[in-house]
Amino acid sequence: MPTPIKSSETIRVAISGGGPAGLAAAIALREVPGIEVTIYEQATELREVGAGIRIGFNSWKVLELLGVADKVHGHKKVVHEHRDGTTGELQYRYPAHYGEEKYHDIRARRTVLQAALLSKVPKEVIQLRKRLVTTKQLPGGQVRLNFEDGTSADADLLIGADGIRSVGTTIWRCLIPLDLVKHSVLLKSTAFHHGPGTNFKCSIVSTPEEIAAGKGQWEMTLRYREDPAKATGKKFSWGVPVSNERVASHFTAFTPAIQEAISLAPEGVWKEFAAFSGPRLEHIIANGNTTIIGDASHPLLGAFGSGAAFAMQDGWLIAQILRYYLGRELPKADALARTLELFDSIRSPYYHRMYDYLDSPGAEGSAKGSTLTADPKAPLYWIFGSDIGAQWDEIRAGLP
Ligand SMILES: Cc1cc2nc3c(=O)[nH]c(=O)nc-3n(C[C@H](O)[C@H](O)[C@H](O)COP(=O)(O)OP(=O)(O)OC[C@H]3O[C@@H](n4cnc5c(N)ncnc54)[C@H](O)[C@@H]3O)c2cc1C
Structure with missing residues (x-):
């Protein structure tokens, strides 16, 4: 035995x-x-590519258990909206908080979450x-x-x-200085804007202190559902730079504010990700x-x-x-x-x-x-x- x-x-x-x-x-x-x-x-180094990430109640609870909740910070969402991306019409909105202040929904930079987790993992534990x-x-x-x-x-x-990671849905993401869009109506909320086969999501990802120091950043995440027939054989991409023109070409039916925001991203900041659902x-x-x-x-x-x-x-x-x-x-x-x-x-x-x-x-x-x-x-x-x-x-x- x-x-x-x-x-x-x-x-x-x-x-x-x-x-x-x-x-x-x-x-x-x-x-x-x-x-x-x-x-x-x-990877040769642990480097999170991508833009922002939502940290809600379920994340906060596990971050507390892991002992790193105090290291995670970002933009506290006030309201979350869904709009028609082509007309701007509000579809629905809901509050972005849950009871206690410390569990408020935030939008954070992915690097902030990764740094928080890495702070509890000694270097010798990770073999790159x-x-x-x-x-x-x-x-x-x-x-x-x-x-x-x-x-x-x-x-x-x-x-x-x-x-x-695979092909199916293509996602384009970027972070840009908040100052570039400070005049935009899109700054008013964290929102999804929906169009046919596509959606555009935007949010501030910085804390008020970072914004006051002129270091505020704004995130755009765009999704485009590929025609599976055309996607066949498409090269896998994860964090690959993509031109503004390629991104903008899929959002021409969206509101002028959205098209303008997409065009304001400095050339080279858009990155393409292939996502998979099964x-x-x-x-x-x-x-x-x-x-x-x-x-x-x-x-x-x-x-x-x-x-x-x-x-x-x-x-x-x-x-x-x-x-x-x-x-x-x-x-x-x-x-x-x-x-x-x-x-x-x-x-x-x-x-x-x-x-x-x-x-x-x-x-x-x-x-x-x-x-x-x-x-x-x-x-x-x-x-x-x-x-x-x-x-x-x-x-x-x-x-x-
Ligand atoms: C557009 C988009 C938006 C999202 N927004 C949110 C959000 O707002 N909030 C949220 O909570 N989640 C969000 N997610 C989901 C979230 O990003 C993922 O669920 C999360 O990153 C999964 O973590 P993971 O550790 O399982 O995988 P990953 O983050 O993919 O990490 C996998 C790691 O494994 C490594 N690796 C891969 N293959 C090998 C191999 N063969 N050998 C060794 N190492 C390998 C990779 O380099 C990587 O470091 C979003 C996802 C997408 C695509």
């Missing part, structure tokens, strides 16, 4: 990918006794230029990671947090030693403006479950297998509930209107009001 894990025994956890999911997992796992964590990241290409199951129950550079590493548990996996674990978290497990195309929150929740949760089973005096393989099973049984149904919502009549692939708030009476409170810490406390109380 296999013997339980000795308290002196180390569990080696390998995380592939250093985005919000991988960094959150590393922060939380480093607090579990007996775990040695390494992040293997393909390690692009995972294949994995192999070893006879002892471990998993071998083979990297593009010909090296390899063995681990007791592999957490795939390497995101997902596949919808039934389960996110394998072999008793491997799981995927964050976008790698449930790409949602930014449908709920919470992908980073989901990714960080996944990372934090798996660490708590592992801590629980490592404390049960089980053989190592059992502890790991049970960890993965419980993790899968909590997160997979959660993402399937989201997919079901996105498929439902009226949702049209994204969360809308008042559903976006973390108001307990709002229909999507189970997403926007989710508090992963409270959820885990409840689940744990029901465990033997």
Whole structure:
């Protein structure tokens, strides 16, 4: 009969990918006794490309658990609007706050979130230029990671947090100095402007102090749904510079204010991203030693403006479950297998509930209107009001 894990025994956890999911997992796992964590990241440096990111109640709650909430700052949204991009007509608006001031919805620069997470991950935990290409199951129950550079590493548990990027929807994003658009009506709100097969989103992403110091920045995120037939064979792009002309050519039906804002971006700041919305996996674990978290497990195309929150929740949760089973005096393989099973049984149904919502009549692939708030009476409170810490406390109380 296999013997339980000795308290002196180390569990080696390998995380592939250093985005919000991988960094959150590393922060939380480093607090579990007996775990040695390494992040293997393909990039030569950890540098977040892209523009802004929404930090709402669900993100704040997990950032608190990770101990970095005080390092995240940005533009406090007052109101969130949806407008017809071609006429400017208001479709709906809803408040962008939830109860306590500290949980107010903000729009932050992605680099701010990444820096906050990185501040809790020592440099030696991250190995750069390690692009995972294949994995192999070893006879002892471990998993071998083979990297593009010909090296390899063995681990007791592999957490795939390497995101997902493909073609389908093209997204163009940029940050520009706020001063360039200070006269624009678009500055009045954080808003989505919808057009046929496209949408334009804009928001301030800086704090009042940054704005007062002349360092204010404004974000534009434009989406364009490619015709799948034409997209076939299209070269994958992620953070690739794109000309103003290419971006503007898809928004000629939009209001003059939007067209002007697009044209005001200095040449070279627009970056193109290819986004992907599938596949919808039934389960996110394998072999008793491997799981995927964050976008790698449930790409949602930014449908709920919470992908980073989901990714960080996944990372934090798996660490708590592992801590629980490592404390049960089980053989190592059992502890790991049970960890993965419980993790899968909590997160997979959660993402399937989201997919079901996105498929439902009226949702049209994204969360809308008042559903976006973390108001307990709002229909999507189970997403926007989710508090992963409270959820885990409840689940744990029901465990033997
Ligand atoms: C346009 C747009 C707007 C969005 N807006 C919001 C928002 O407002 N709020 C929000 O919360 N979320 C938003 N999201 C979603 C959010 O950006 C993602 O959900 C989040 O970044 C997922 O984190 P992740 O760590 O799972 O993946 P990623 O951020 O994709 O990180 C994956 C990491 O893995 C590395 N990697 C990839 N392949 C390998 C490999 N083979 N080996 C090693 N390393 C590898 C990558 O270099 C990267 O560092 C938006 C997404 C899009 C596309």
